[in-house]
Amino acid sequence: MQGYPLPLERLILQLQKLPTVGPKTAQRLAFFMLTLPDLETNQIAEAILEVKKNLSDCKICGTITDINPCQICSNPRRDQQIICVVEQPDDLWAIERTESHKGLYHVLGGVLSPLDGVGPDSLRIDTLFNRIHNNAVKEVILATNWDTEGQATALYLTQQLEQFQVTVSRIAYGIPVGGDLEYIDELTLAKALEGRRTV
């Protein structure tokens, strides 16, 4: 049996590294790329290369950014005394889209998950405490997801934040149990931010 030509085989294998892409989808994508003009395949390849080269983690909040510190951290008009804690950069953008948070963010880079060997040391928790300590932060909004790991992380942070003079709140209103911030519509999320409760 004759397989695909090697370069094609290689592309199909590489594409399968992407999330939600299985062998069949990878094949479809690869064959689609073969039909594209050179200009477009170059644009795709360049965009993939650039995204790694020109983006880095914000040294303050940890989100992905092209300038460092990021647009939000370097914006003096944002309320420096409120920090909203999220799991990942996508969560930050989900909240930004609601236009109802005027403060800053802090990206943990994950959640507590003993099953995956993720403890507090693997998350950006120390840098959060440093920010709170050094910048007279008054309120911390915990916006981790509503699944078990997100809840555990919020609980852990709540306990640890008792050592600081800060109000700790958790966004709650209207968020379904087990809900992912990413999938919640903007209006619900905006209401959730307004209706946050002190813990």
Next chain:
Amino acid sequence: MYLERLCLRNFRNYKECDITFHSLVTLVVGKNAMGKTSLLESLYFLCTGESYRANSAVELIRHTSEGFAVIGYFRSDERQGTHIRLDAIKPRQGAFRLKTDGVLQRRRSDWIGKFNVVVFSPESLDIVKGSPTFRRRWLDLLLSQLNREYLEELQRYGDILQHRNALLKRLSIGKGSVNEISIWDKLLLESGVALVGARHTALVQLSGIVETTHLSLTGERERLLLQYTPGLDTPGMVLSDITNLTDSFSEALARSRRNELRRGVTLVGPHRDDFTLDLETLNGNETLSRETARTYASQGQCRTIALALKLAELEFIRGDTGVAPLFLLDDVLSELDVKRREYLLAYLQDIAAQTVITATDKDVMGDELTDVHLLVVEEGVIINEN
């Protein structure tokens, strides 16, 4: 509401199959290993999203095929009644998919309980004789069908337990931080108390039905007593009092902490729950003896106990929803003596439960039921007889 039509594709030994059901009794007759049980298994799967025999859905895929589909068409009893279509699809690779009227359901809890089911099969004896796992599984599935919050809590508890065990394992080899364990304690406690409370309420109600049913089944000669034994190992706790329950669980966790850290596993909580089944021999108003059914009951007594539990399950669902669930009798009718068989069939007729019965011989029904739809199975092919 009843199941009107079932389509199977590549499920166990069925390649393609399209059959209709009687709104009351359908009898499926065939020699052994022809696919009678698989048919009931598919019905059970359609209602619950899991098998009562296989451990994983992949086992249910017909050999060499890419996946299976089970599609059920349900109809309500009224004349111009509504239809519901349920699809359960499992590709060999990839996630299991459940659809209601073509709409994909994201979670199993969105699916389960649309149409309730009770199965009485040779495996039902495990509830009486088997390990606590069988009894928890039975109770969990019953409550999950009736209450989606229960199923969600159960899944949440399972997640918490796995994380907590992973953390205990890390701590037992000197890794991880002790600060973390209190978080998982709190989550375990919260979720565990909700489960124990729900199980307690259900078992109190169930034990009453079980006792009455069993008395009827044995002509008032034996009394079956069902008693919840939570895996908290705390004598004197009050299960109906949430505060007391929370304190008891909390104390039990504190007591076992040292052992848990040494063994790297959670030792107390509803994942260790069980219930006991005791059998009293009666003579009029006098109790002659009381024994643990699991160790002392004969095979025949165990079968009657299993039947009592299954009928109680049916009655419990009927009491909760106002509708009799689909009742599946897998190869057990011939095992019951004439009196219990008559009792069972008369009861099912009385409450108008849709019933699907499998047997090797169509005479198993005796003369009790006349209006029966007969299906004959041969090597994964079903022939409608009338």
